[in-house]
Amino acid sequence: MGRGRGGGRGNFRGKGRHRGNRDNRDSERTTSWSEIERKNHLFENYYKNGGFLDEGEFEDMWKHLASELPNSFRFTGTKGEAVAVREIFKKRYIPGIAAAQFEGESVQPPQPVQAFPDELVWDMKTHRKAIRRFKPFADFQKFLVAETSSGNISRQEVVSMIPPHFLDVKPGMVVLDMCAAPGSKSAQLAEMIHGDEEERVKKAASNESFDATSDGDYTDDGRSTGLLIANDTDYKRAGMLVHQVKRLNFPNLIVTQHDASIFPSIELPPATGSTRPQYLKFDRILCDVPCSGDGTARKNPNVWQKWTPRDGLGLHNLQLRILCRGLQLLKKGGRLVYSTCSMNPVENEAVVASAIEACGGIKKVQLVDCSDHLPNLIRKPGLNTWKVLDTSTVGGGDKENHMFTSWDTFLKTLKKYEVEDPGRKFSNKIIPGVFPPTATTDDARIALERCLRVYPHLQNTGGFFIAVLEKLDDIKAGAPGNLSTEDVLQKSKNASQGHSTPVEGTNGSTPGNSKRLKRKSEELDEEATATKRTKTESNGTDDNVTMTDIPQEANSELSATGADTDAQVSQELNDTLAAESKPPVKLKPENQSQKEYFEYLSPTDSTIAKILDFFGISERFPRDRFLVRNKEGLLLNKIYYTSELARTIIEANKTRGFRFIHCGVVMFVSHKVKDKDGDNTSVSTWRLQNEGIKILEPWASKRIVECDSRDTLYKMLIEIFPKLPKDGDHGLGEVGNQLEALDVGCCFMRIGKREAEDGDEGFPFPMVLPVWRHPGSINLMVDKDDRKANLLRLYNVKDPDLINFVLDKAKRDAKAEREEENDRESEVMNTAD
Numbered sequence: 001m002g003r004g005r006g007g008g009r010g011n012f013r014g015k016g017r018h019r020g021n022r023d024n025r026d027s028e029r030t031t032s033w034s035e036i037e038r039k040n041h042l043f044e045n046y047y048k049n050g051g052f053l054d055e056g057e058f059e060d061m062w063k064h065l066a067s068e069l070p071n072s073f074r075f076t077g078t079k080g081e082a083v084a085v086r087e088i089f090k091k092r093y094i095p096g097i098a099a100a101q102f103e104g105e106s107v108q109p110p111q112p113v114q115a116f117p118d119e120l121v122w123d124m125k126t127h128r129k130a131i132r133r134f135k136p137f138a139d140f141q142k143f144l145v146a147e148t149s150s151g152n153i154s155r156q157e158v159v160s161m162i163p164p165h166f167l168d169v170k171p172g173m174v175v176l177d178m179c180a181a182p183g184s185k186s187a188q189l190a191e192m193i194h195g196d197e198e199e200r201v202k203k204a205a206s207n208e209s210f211d212a213t214s215d216g217d218y219t220d221d222g223r224s225t226g227l228l229i230a231n232d233t234d235y236k237r238a239g240m241l242v243h244q245v246k247r248l249n250f251p252n253l254i255v256t257q258h259d260a261s262i263f264p265s266i267e268l269p270p271a272t273g274s275t276r277p278q279y280l281k282f283d284r285i286l287c288d289v290p291c292s293g294d295g296t297a298r299k300n301p302n303v304w305q306k307w308t309p310r311d312g313l314g315l316h317n318l319q320l321r322i323l324c325r326g327l328q329l330l331k332k333g334g335r336l337v338y339s340t341c342s343m344n345p346v347e348n349e350a351v352v353a354s355a356i357e358a359c360g361g362i363k364k365v366q367l368v369d370c371s372d373h374l375p376n377l378i379r380k381p382g383l384n385t386w387k388v389l390d391t392s393t394v395g396g397g398d399k400e401n402h403m404f405t406s407w408d409t410f411l412k413t414l415k416k417y418e419v420e421d422p423g424r425k426f427s428n429k430i431i432p433g434v435f436p437p438t439a440t441t442d443d444a445r446i447a448l449e450r451c452l453r454v455y456p457h458l459q460n461t462g463g464f465f466i467a468v469l470e471k472l473d474d475i476k477a478g479a480p481g482n483l484s485t486e487d488v489l490q491k492s493k494n495a496s497q498g499h500s501t502p503v504e505g506t507n508g509s510t511p512g513n514s515k516r517l518k519r520k521s522e523e524l525d526e527e528a529t530a531t532k533r534t535k536t537e538s539n540g541t542d543d544n545v546t547m548t549d550i551p552q553e554a555n556s557e558l559s560a561t562g563a564d565t566d567a568q569v570s571q572e573l574n575d576t577l578a579a580e581s582k583p584p585v586k587l588k589p590e591n592q593s594q595k596e597y598f599e600y601l602s603p604t605d606s607t608i609a610k611i612l613d614f615f616g617i618s619e620r621f622p623r624d625r626f627l628v629r630n631k632e633g634l635l636l637n638k639i640y641y642t643s644e645l646a647r648t649i650i651e652a653n654k655t656r657g658f659r660f661i662h663c664g665v666v667m668f669v670s671h672k673v674k675d676k677d678g679d680n681t682s683v684s685t686w687r688l689q690n691e692g693i694k695i696l697e698p699w700a701s702k703r704i705v706e707c708d709s710r711d712t713l714y715k716m717l718i719e720i721f722p723k724l725p726k727d728g729d730h731g732l733g734e735v736g737n738q739l740e741a742l743d744v745g746c747c748f749m750r751i752g753k754r755e756a757e758d759g760d761e762g763f764p765f766p767m768v769l770p771v772w773r774h775p776g777s778i779n780l781m782v783d784k785d786d787r788k789a790n791l792l793r794l795y796n797v798k799d800p801d802l803i804n805f806v807l808d809k810a811k812r813d814a815k816a817e818r819e820e821e822n823d824r825e826s827e828v829m830n831t832a833d
């Protein structure tokens, strides 16, 4: 697989109201981040008195939260490559940094983060001033930038790396990342699905045996049969996500843009002998939901300036609906990780407990005990009791803080103020579900202590919450609707007056109704209702997710991204969400705002046949996975390749209104060359592309050259078009000799891994690069940034002057022509005089 440029969690969790406003405030802010006062009384008061940590530990936690966050990064890609780049970093940069002194003390070099295996995650606690001042740091910084841009390093927050580790992804698995932008966790998941695929494919292609049983499904000639669907509702952020994941060169990946709480079901072709469509269920789901982000206070000044308990209360409902939709889409026996970078239980344990209850309790969905997983990760157990903070106001002023321990105490307070101070207003988002669950019997108790809380002081990170859920059985009920305090009160009033509407999906009790609040239970199994649903036409309304239904905060998030349209068009597939009375509707393709095209080529396409023949690609390499990205399905500039399951999904769903926004790795690019006789007529042929070359190379038998000399590769990296004259020495060593014997066109250049010995530093991992053989020169077809990254990584060359004879010659010619023209003009002028 190629590499993923690491995204890292941005400053903001989520988007919409929070993100938009905070961005604006940021651009208006004149004080620097280091000058911002890290104080917020309400914020501090809640975490001090809310029953999270004992007093001493709270002080430690708070001190960390107010201090700067260490920078952290992760070596990415296949294990072999990641370890090789890590070794270069350790040998070349650590000793220099460790020897430096700052203000009379040794500078602390980057350290491996013990929570993660194989020393692949590092953090750097060095003071910024020291970083700026010292050359070893400046050198390291250049390496970091270059490797980040070529995708070998991901600069990602330590806590953000945790959730994928708990998903236990195996190579053949089908995984959904529901809220994926900017994509740093998607990159981790893609690496896991990929596994050590390259090794196995090589063995399969050369008919060597490999273990196809352990650790994943490699039945597709060694290739991973798994798939990652990375989704985000926000159009701009989905664009960032595409940018990130493109670098992974991963054909088993689809990016979609949907509201995760109503993520459409994915249709699959009917099974043999049946006409009924099947629906895709996922082995693993990551639910890294939008949240208030108060665990990011170490890098996000807005938390200190703007924190209010209403952020969490306002997001609870959206988080719950996303989690419930995730659980519906999960296979029986599958695993889901729910995570936030908030420490607020309203967004964490309360969401998890409500979701489990809405899905039918612990017999259907259980929290997984992960105490033996990542044993070096210091964590605290999830909470079983907590308090809910709110501020009440009268007429917009006169704020008062309240901490409620249960729905009942909240109701009592409401009643008290109805009499004493009727103008006093509380958040309308306080519902029974934001409080701790009340079930005490063993067969109903949700083991919330199995959740993981990572606080800043435990290992000097941000704050984070993780819950690992396993689906034990099919879920027959869906997520609760969007309830406000008033709805709950009204419904319980109705219930006590003998009306039948129960309160849904809440985990507290209602006044006059001490029984657990039960979600209306309907048989909503997708497969069972599929046929019925596809026959139902849109009625243009959506009782589940109308804009008035969505919490105010979530509402503005959704409307900012056009997700309201999404809500309407997806109702057919929003089958199990608060499914009440109205008939489901179909996705409407015409409502898609940005249409992307994915047109698969015929497996017998003559151009594909010609290209594959040119490179001697084995008949075993699949011919039916090539696509183009234009409506007409024409072979214009690029030909992409995808995995089989990606193709099946795109083909079965592209006319259903699904918003697919990215899929496929560029395999071939149209290349204009002068024809054989050297006249100026351009003919188009196809060249290999760096992105897809590794997928194809094991199956090639023609147009392969081997490079084993560091000097030759150096020359090819430093010179963009090194000469390959017909006669005389070309200076391109073994590569030049092999290319001399080939016709004009593209080739695979293989570079084997070679350990350093006798002063030769070797090659740290195997590589394969595309090279174009011109009539009198050659061209390594990698872009400038990758050239520079390779020169730095392999040769420690920091600021190379790349030589471009061809371009220079063209510039010289143009300049000479301009000068000639000027001369002629001045001659004319002189004559006129």
Ligand SMILES: C[S@@+](CC[C@H](N)C(=O)[O-])C[C@H]1O[C@@H](n2cnc3c(N)ncnc32)[C@H](O)[C@@H]1O
Pocket: 007, 008, 009, 012, 013, 014, 015, 160, 178, 179, 180, 181, 182, 183, 184, 185, 186, 231, 232, 233, 234, 237, 258, 259, 260, 261, 288, 289, 290, 291, 557
């Ligand atoms: C915490 S961020 C995700 C970070 C991401 N998992 C990563 O590691 O890079 C939450 C994301 O949820 C997205 N989001 C907000 N509401 C959503 C919704 N209803 N459906 C899907 N995504 C949503 C936001 O646009 C944001 O990108």
